Amino acid sequence: MEEQPNLNYIKELSGGDLAFEEKLLGVIRKEIFHEIDEYQGNLKELRLHKASENVHKLKHKISILGLEKGYQTAIDFENELKEGNTSLQQQFDEILNSMVAFIRES
Numbered sequence: 001m002e003e004q005p006n007l008n009y010i011k012e013l014s015g016g017d018l019a020f021e022e023k024l025l026g027v028i029r030k031e032i033f034h035e036i037d038e039y040q041g042n043l044k045e046l047r048l049h050k051a052s053e054n055v056h057k058l059k060h061k062i063s064i065l066g067l068e069k070g071y072q073t074a075i076d077f078e079n080e081l082k083e084g085n086t087s088l089q090q091q092f093d094e095i096l097n098s099m100v101a102f103i104r105e106s
Contacts (some may be wrong), residue, residue, distance in 0.1 A: 005065040005102035028061050029103055035061075036096055044087070052081035055092065062095060065102065070095040 014020040028081070039054035059074035073095060077088040 002098070003067050005067060005071050005099050007106070008066045009064055024064070025103075025106065028064065032058075032061055032099065032103060036100070039096075043086070048081045048084055048086070052078045055081060058096070062099065064097055067099070069093060070098075 002065050007025075010021050010024055013024070033052060039051055039058065042048075042051040042054055055074055056079040059071055059078065062074050063071045073088060073091055077092045080086070080088055
């Protein structure tokens with residue numbers, strides 16, 4: 001089964017503080033769509049070094065949403081982009097799509 005975004009890490013961090021959980025999710029909601037748009041624009045324009053910087057920012061949200069394998073994929077893709085390679089793009093984009101769906105539902 002594919003890895004799915006979850007709130008386990010956020011709940012662990014919050015120690016049951018629901019206001020904290022909602023605030024952290026709010027930050028993710030506020031930033032993620034802009035960061036994905038920026039990443040996609042840089043990728044489309046073949047600004048791969050800039051895209052690697054976008055992936056660097058996004059990988060922290062991937063981690064916060066409990067995607068351990070996704071986090072490793074982001075690390076690998078970030079490094080790959082710095083070398084001018086995009087072979088992990090589809091895998092990374094699938095991670096982003098699962099995060100977007102999760103954020104819209106929560």
